[in-house]
Amino acid sequence: MWTLVPTAFAGKMLSTFRQPLSSLWRSLVPLLCWLKTVLWLPGTERQQQQIRKEPDETREEEKEDIPLPTTPTSVNYHFTRQCNYKCGFCFHTAKTSFVLPLEEAKRGLLLLKEAGMEKINFSGGEPFIQDRGEYLGQLVKFCKQELRLPSVSIVSNGSLIRERWFRNYGEYLDILAISCDSFDEQVNVLIGRGQGKKNHVENLQKLRTWCRDYRVAFKINSVINRFNVDEDMNEQIEALSPVRWKVFQCLLIEGENTGEDALREAERFVISDEEFEGFLERHKEVSCLVPESNQKMKDSYLILDEYMRFLNCQNGRKDPSKSILDVGVEEAIKFSGFDEKMFLKRGGKYVWSKADLKLDW
Numbered sequence: 075m076w077t078l079v080p081t082a083f084a085g086k087m088l089s090t091f092r093q094p095l096s097s098l099w100r101s102l103v104p105l106l107c108w109l110k111t112v113l114w115l116p117g118t119e120r121q122q123q124q125i126r127k128e129p130d131e132t133r134e135e136e137k138e139d140i141p142l143p144t145t146p147t148s149v150n151y152h153f154t155r156q157c158n159y160k161c162g163f164c165f166h167t168a169k170t171s172f173v174l175p176l177e178e179a180k181r182g183l184l185l186l187k188e189a190g191m192e193k194i195n196f197s198g199g200e201p202f203i204q205d206r207g208e209y210l211g212q213l214v215k216f217c218k219q220e221l222r223l224p225s226v227s228i229v230s231n232g233s234l235i236r237e238r239w240f241r242n243y244g245e246y247l248d249i250l251a252i253s254c255d256s257f258d259e260q261v262n263v264l265i266g267r268g269q270g271k272k273n274h275v276e277n278l279q280k281l282r283t284w285c286r287d288y289r290v291a292f293k294i295n296s297v298i299n300r301f302n303v304d305e306d307m308n309e310q311i312e313a314l315s316p317v318r319w320k321v322f323q324c325l326l327i328e329g330e331n332t333g334e335d336a337l338r339e340a341e342r343f344v345i346s347d348e349e350f351e352g353f354l355e356r357h358k359e360v361s362c363l364v365p366e367s368n369q370k371m372k373d374s375y376l377i378l379d380e381y382m383r384f385l386n387c388q389n390g391r392k393d394p395s396k397s398i399l400d401v402g403v404e405e406a407i408k409f410s411g412f413d414e415k416m417f418l419k420r421g422g423k424y425v426w427s428k429a430d431l432k433l434d435w
Contacts, residue, residue, distance in 0.1 A: 381397050
């Protein structure tokens with residue numbers, strides 16, 4: 075086409091300039107229009123629009139390449155490592171006796187709320203061991219009354235909880251999770267949950283009643299291991315009717331329950347994936363069952379230790395970040411190793427406020 079343009083253009087020019095001067099200007103107008111039609115190629119306007127858009131699109135692509143900061147939606151704060159039980163598979167052992175001053179702990183919790191935290195779970199060690207539960211009660215009240223968090227929960231072995239604590243702090247607590255790995259007291263003793271004359275299973279029944287009386291959602295956590303993998307818990311779980319029954323596969327963590335510097339030797343408690351699946355199959359009719367294999371559990375929790383450092387478990391051990399009290403949440407959480415997709419996949423976000431659970435108290 076381009077080889078014909080000069081010839082055609084010459085012909086047009088010749089025919090134009092042969093005309094009288096009076097009609098010359100009238101002829102130039104169609105000539106210019108013809109030139110525009112020939113020289114303005116299809117797609118040129120689109121190309122120019124694309125060029126104009128390219129800088130903005132490049133900036134958008136650059137934005138997509140920048141990872142968004144992780145939001146600490148749900149945080150597990152292990153504010154103490156001390157415990158009155160000696161569970162053989164414990165993955166957060168008494169390696170220190172440190173506990174933050176109450177006001178420092180509150181400052182850290184405020185930082186987490188400002189960073190987007192919606193749920194806080196207090197754990198240990200045994201969280202009720204510090205000041206007979208008073209320290210914990212003050213944190214629970216602060217999170218619900220002042221920070222107005224949608225969900226405040228506790229994981230405890232239940233042995234140190236008294237009804238007085240419910241009277242003082244029950245209204246501020248959404249969920250109480252009690253660790254119970256067996257309904258056979260002899261198995262509990264083998265695991266390390268035995269405490270003299272106190273019966274762990276009988277105490278569980280009492281705590282269930284208090285949760286109902288003081289309007290706290292009741293939850294049970296069980297670690298499936300070599301000593302309870304063949305147990306049938308259907309009848310007992312149905313009778314207790316927890317809002318959730320969290321079933322974990324026994325997990326090894328270097329430096330905690332395995333390895334030279336560990337305080338526990340949990341290898342004898344470990345079960346295979348097939349054995350864990352067999353336990354789940356036996357209890358598949360329990361509607362509140364929430365299973366967590368090692369794969370689901372390892373990197374899907376935001377764990378904060380007694381110094382308010384995030385613990386990264388990606389390499390099979392707990393590598394701490396710097397404390398959020400020193401560098402802030404956004405900086406510290408970069409080193410948490412948190413897998414947010416797995417957190418959502420395992421059902422980490424659920425109806426976790428007792429106001430929304432609509433329980434029949």
